[in-house]
Amino acid sequence: MNEIVIQNLMSPVVLFFVLGIAAALVKSDLAFPKALSDALSIYLLIAIGLKGGIELANYSIESVFAPILAALFLGGIIPFLALGAMKLIGMDLKNAIGIAATYGSISIVTYGAAVAFMDQTGTSYEGFMNALVVLMESPAILVSLLLLKVLENKNELSGYAQRAGFVAFPSGLIDKEVIRESLFGKSVLLLMGSLFIGWILGESAIPAVKPLFIDLYGSILILFLLNMGLIAGQRLPEIKKYGVKLLAFGMIAPLVFGTIGVLVGSLIGLSLGGTALMGVLAGSASYIAAPAALKTSVPEANPSIYLGLSLGVTFPFNLIIGIPVYFEIAKWIQ
Structure with missing residues (x-):
């Protein structure tokens, strides 16, 4: 397990993230043009x-119907739980949404480490779990946006910022414009549209997309x-005002969400390995899909908070503690 932890923490993506932080702290003139930044997110x-769509095309709808519903449920409920925790911390709306999307979505790298853990322990799991990995990245982003x-559609937004509380949902609050902007905003449209295209085309799309979207x-x-x-x-510097509370969230939230994921996996009849992996997915936090969506849809949200927390706290926590804990919980339940 120590080798997995070191391998992932010393991976190029993590080290380049750290390099970017270091460059900013020493006030380097390194900068990305806005057009390039947007292009990377797209x-x-x-x-x-x-x-995700290509992987999902390998399975019949009947075989993955219950797991898909479970993934959608987790992607829908976790953002609400994360938002509730942010209320207790007293975080502003935009950053609270950033946390909700990040922790509702999942970490592919954490999942990869969990699969390696399953292999080491000789634990089998359902093959369609690989398809659920990408499928679970989208619902939380959609729900959070x-x-x-x-919340922005009503004047109570200012009250939210002042009270660090939640506004009531009066009748008629969710109008057609709100739904349209949420479903067809560029982040969700690209993510869900690409998933649908990959699912429709299946492996026939690989020759066309592999050179750019897989190899690179x-x-x-x-x-x-x-x-x-x-x-x-x-x-x-903006993260300092939340201090220990935010750090505690980064370690407690994965255990809470991961336990929920294990319970859901057990309820839908997954194997021991599949149940543990469902817990890993629910307990992980995104540092790829959610930040890419937030970068374009909620630019006011501070990456130091949602990305720093997911990558700097929850990611290593899951590699060291979370994965074996979810596995043990799954064993106990089953």
């Missing part, structure tokens, strides 16, 4: 959606994380 959203649009994915992800590191480093 690329990642398309690549993630395509890969919808929540943002709903890792290298372009490095550029994206370098840019996010620059942004996070520039806004790092």
Whole structure:
């Protein structure tokens, strides 16, 4: 397990994120043009959606219907729970939405480490879990952006900022414009549209998309994380006002959400390995898909908070503690 931890923490994407933070802290003149920054986000959203759709096409709808419903449930409920925690911390709306989207979405790298853990322990799991990985990246982003649009649609937004509380949802609050902006905003549109295209075309799409969206994915992800590191480093001082509370959230939230994921996996009848992996997915936090969506849809949200917390606290916490804990909980339940 120690080798997995070191391997992931010393990966190029993590180290380039750290390099970006360092460059910002020493006030380097390194900067990404806005057009390039936007292009990197667009690329990642398309690549993630395509890969998930192609993987999902390998299975019949009947075989993955219950797991898909479970993934949608987790992607829908976790943002609300994260938003509730942010209320207790006293965080402003935009950054609270950033946390909700980040922790509702998932970490592919954490999932990869969990699969390696399953292999080491000789634990089998359902093959369609690989398809759920990408499928679970989207619902939380959609739910979080919808929540943002709903809250922004009413004058109570200023009250939210002052009270660090939540506004009531009066009748008629969710109008057609709110739904349209949430469903067809560029981040959700690209992610879900690419997922649908990959699912429809299946493996026949691989020859066309492989050179750009599969082969170059890792290298372009490095550029994206370098840019996010620059942004996070520039806004790092803003995170100090939340202090220990935010740090505690980064370690407690994964255990809470992961336990919920294990319970859901057990309820839908997954194997021990599948149940544990569902817990890993629910307990992980995104540092790719959600930040790419937030970068374009909620630019006011501070990456130092949502990305720094997910990558700097929850990611290593899950690698060291979370994965074996979710596995043990799954064993106990089953």
